[in-house]
Amino acid sequence: MNPELDNTEAVKKKIRLPIRSGALQQVLAFASLIVLILFFSLASPNFFQFSNIVGILLSTSVIGILALGVTFVIITGGIDLSVGTAMTLCSVMTGVFITFWGFPTPLGVVLGILFGAFAGFLSGLAVAKMKIPPFIATLAVMMIAKGLALVISGTKPIYFSDTPEFSQIALGTIIPGLAIPNAVWIFLIMAIFGYIVLSKTVIGRYTFALGSNEEATRLSGVNVNRWKIIIYSIAGLFTGVAGVLMASRLNSAQPALGLGYELEAIAAVVIGGTSLSGGKGTMIGTVIGALIMSVLTNGLRILSVPQEWQTVVVGIVIILAVYADILRRQKA
Amino acid sequence: MRKFLMVLMMLFLAATVLVACGGEEEAGSDTDTSGSEDTSGEDTGGEEEAASGDEKLYIPIISKGFQHQFWQAVKAGAEQAAAEFDVEITFEGPETEAQVDKQMEMLTAALDKNPDAIGFAALDSQAATPLLQQADGDGIPIIAFDSGVDSDIPVTTAATDNKAAAALAADKMAELIGEEGKVALIVHDQTSRTGIDRETGFVEQIEANYPNIEIVDVQYGAGDHLKSTDLAKAILAAHPDLKGFFGANEGSAIGVVNAVKELGKDGEIVVIGYDSGMQQIEAVRSGVMAGAITQNPIGIGYETVKAAVDAINGKEVPASIDTGFMWYDNTNIDDEDIQAVLYE
Structure with missing residues (x-):
């Protein structure tokens, strides 16, 4: 045996031991994000400009917040297909509260967000109490939300013309002189909030427990159903925030949008290293995953890559991300 | 517990139906104002006739x-x-x-x-x-x-005639940017008839008549306001010297307007839209959008x-x-023949 080799083996072990496997995936994802940013910066002088970076962050905010919420559900081993259209329904309800019913803007915003939690609560009920598989339950909620958004709005956009302060929620700048729109800060705050709930609270611990082994969790005396409902409601809260943000940025609730956003959110979660089979995942990973998606689309657009190819590239990136995850797990 | 949940579900359904009715009322009153009173009168007359058994x-x-x-x-x-x-x-x-x-x-x-x-x-x-x-x-x-x-x-x-309408948009664009410079397009898609006709109508007109105008990019935003906004911002980032932007349907045009506003480039870029809708009408009135093509x-x-x-x-x-189609801008938006074909 070569002692030198032995030595490096030991060093490798030492390095690997403290890093949990989830962290490795994060490091990988983060490295890919940096590589992408470097690549696009070299390829076009217009990419690494302050306004474009802010643009990327802004375009990440809505999908990113949706993805943060979905992360909880996916870690429990579930899936939430309803977030895209439920987000639209929250936009529409915010429009109903503020424009139709004339509620003060802050109240309308809070109610719009709570409506998202309520939609999540219903998904949770269907999954936990009625024992409908999450895929089907949230698929149904997706359809219900889409239909209701159209019915309630009368298939017309609801405008916030009388409440100019509403558009400031997403596009105003809270720090004077720094041209970073609030939507970006809201995304950051929601990410920190998600991180704390997932890593530091009992809700987070049960989220992981449910995803790792639901039966064992149940047998150890945990009220599994109650926690599932709570977790889906929290995911819904994020959906509500995304809905308000989207309405604010467009200064209107557009009832026809939203379908397909759930898949982009799920893709961001998966790229960020959260396992679709549950039990593993991090909020930081999801943030990085969402950023990878928007850096990729923005960069390809700046390079004027035809749109049909942009979608192909994003698809390939998803395959690569999930494959890297599988390889890592086989080694472990 | 189960009963309680069922009651809760029922309450939710009832609540949504109520809200739905509220929404419809709102929509109903809107249509009333847009339609003349004569038509609504005839409408009810027609319904009575149907009730009396006439085969319509x-x-x-x-x-x-x-x-x-x-x-x-x-x-x-x-x-x-x-x-x-x-x-x-x-x-x-x-x-x-x-x-x-x-x-x-x-x-x-x-x-x-x-x-x-x-x-x-x-x-x-x-x-x-x-x-x-x-x-x-x-x-x-x-x-x-x-x-x-x-x-x-x-x-x-x-x-x-979407091609002719888009060609008119191209002529207006050329006129407004002084027949030279870079322009870009956001189109709703590259497969539908209207998407193809509006894109080719605009592009062919520019290529045939305005050699000094360069079309730097055409992207497709599915008519999604938010996606079109991000698309337009990326194009503006890639081409800081862009002079004109054409949005080929309502969602695309609003996307361009949002992008220009978010980047604080109002007035620097000539934005031309298509169709109407409240936000587009407002953009034309405020000058963010130079004008738009309206169909009927x-x-x-x-x-x-x-x-x-x-x-x-x-x-x-x-x-x-x-x-038919018409060009409308700040100067003629309140004309009777334009107002008749715009919708909010």
Whole structure:
């Protein structure tokens, strides 16, 4: 045996031991994000400009917040297909509260967000109490939300013309002189909030427990159903925030949008290293995953890559991300 | 516990229905203000007649969509004609312009009801051919609207000449940017007839007549306001010296307006839009948008039903009905003929 080799083996072990496997995936994802940013910066002088970076962050905010919420559900081993259209329904309800019913803007915003939690609560009920598989339950909620958004709005956009302060929620700048729109800060705050709930609270611990082994969790005396409902409601809260943000940025609730956003959110979660089979995942990973998606689309657009190819590239990136995850797990 | 949950679900359903009714009322009052009082009077008269047992002509209208304000305006025009000629219409369309299969189902269902005529805006005219032949065999006149059907079965086509309309947008763009510089386009998609016609209409006009204008990028945003906004921002980042931007439908145009506003480039970039809608009208009034092309969606709906009635009654119908388009900007937006075709 070569002692030198032995030595490096030991060093490798030492390095690997403290890093949990989830962290490795994060490091990988983060490295890919940096590589992408470097690549696009070299390829076009217009990419690494302050306004474009802010643009990327802004375009990440809505999908990113949706993805943060979905992360909880996916870690429990579930899936939430309803977030895209439920987000639209929250936009529409915010429009109903503020424009139709004339509620003060802050109240309308809070109610719009709570409506998202309520939609999540219903998904949770269907999954936990009625024992409908999450895929089907949230698929149904997706359809219900889409239909209701159209019915309630009368298939017309609801405008916030009388409440100019509403558009400031997403596009105003809270720090004077720094041209970073609030939507970006809201995304950051929601990410920190998600991180704390997932890593530091009992809700987070049960989220992981449910995803790792639901039966064992149940047998150890945990009220599994109650926690599932709570977790889906929290995911819904994020959906509500995304809905308000989207309405604010467009200064209107557009009832026809939203379908397909759930898949982009799920893709961001998966790229960020959260396992679709549950039990593993991090909020930081999801943030990085969402950023990878928007850096990729923005960069390809700046390079004027035809749109049909942009979608192909994003698809390939998803395959690569999930494959890297599988390889890592086989080694472990 | 279970009972409690059921009660909760019921309450939720009841609540949503209530809210839904509220929303509809709102929508209803809007249509009332847009339609003249005469028509609504005739409308109720017509309903009474139907109740007394008169057999009305039944004309189902299969559109390309129903969610967009444009289709709602087409529907309003169709309903106006239905009231005027005292016929019964239904108006439906798939959720997105990609759902060719759903539209075929709707057309099949409409044929099964033995209609007197059908108004049809084909998403894919090839896919519809067998069903149209069946209708033709049964002696049901087909009125194409919005976009043509590649076949001689339809009695007539009521549509905008999208290519000519986009060429007008190109001329206006050239005029406003001084016939030189970079321009870009956001189009809703690269597969639908209107998407293709508006893109080629604009691009060909520029290439043929304005050698000093360079079209640097054409991107497709599915008519999604948010996606179009991000697309437009990326294009503006890639081409900081861009002088003009054309959005080829309502969602695309709003996306361009949002992008220009978010980047604080209002007034620096010549934005030209298509169709109307409240936000676009506001953008034209405030000057963020230099102007836009408007079709006549109400006219499209109206002419479709009128042509159907004429065809059923054996009257001569022209082979194509050009429903027209117009340029509007800050100076003529309040003119009567413009206001008549704009929708909010």
